[in-house]
Amino acid sequence: MPLHVPPAPAPALRTVLTALGxxxxxxEARTPSLRMAEGPVTPELPLPVHVLDRTDPAGTSTRLAAWRFLIRCGERSVAAADTMLTPDGWAFSHFFEGPYITATERALRQAENMKQSFQPRLLSVPELYMLTLWLHGDCAADGATGHPAPSDLLVPLAPAPPGIASHRPHRFAEFLPLLTHRLTAAPLLSSPA
Known part of the structure; x- marks a missing residue:
């Protein structure tokens, strides 16, 4: 089924185009593949990046942190660009490269082969150093708002934390207990003895 990529705010796209130009x-970007790209580069597949702030009995809380664009040169993505919301509106944040770019493309291809249509987003879980492709079931929703529905799918991107399989889709309702357990155990692991 086709993915319904939400439209990025026009000012976010403009800031990326300005940075690319x-x-x-x-x-000055720390992205050798972008600096060495031969031919035109274009920002594609804008994905809203949400951060998971809270998982507790009261529910989950997410917030929009960025819009991410994959930067393509020819047939492949060579980098990504993040934008951030400032008091003056959307601004270019930075270019980057690394394993999450390839993992995002792989997860998007995987999602295109599913029977259901989804709206792709990214969900970051900073405390676990984990990024997931969030496949939201409401394709008409505003990509900048909302939180995962119980039937939404999360696909952990590689590299995933130990014990969590990369590129294996999980229903949010089934994955939430694991996330909650990991997030509550994390402070115990990092506190001094």
Whole structure:
């Protein structure tokens, strides 16, 4: 089924296009593959990046943290660009590369082969150093708002934390207990003895 990619705010896209057109921004980026790209580069697949702030008996809480664009050159993504919301509106944040770009593309291809249509988003769980592709069941929803529904799918991207399989879809309702357990155990692991 086709994925229904939510439209990014026009100012977010403009800031990425401006950064891509700036030799200084590209040259100073810590992304060798972007600096060495031969041919035109284009921002594609804008995905809202939500951060999981809370999982407790009162429910889950997420917030929009960024819009991420995969930067393509020819047939492959060579980098990504994040934007952030500032008091003056959307602003370019940074370019980056690494395993999450390839993992995001793989998870998106995997989602396109599913029987149900989804709206793709990214969900970050900072305390676990985990990023997931969040497949939201309401394709008409505003990609910048909301929280995972029990039937939404989360696909952990590689590299995933130990004990969590990368690229294996989980219904949010079934995955939430594992996340909650991991998040409540994390402070115990990091506190001094």
């Amino acid at each position: 700036s030799p200084t921004a590209v040259r």
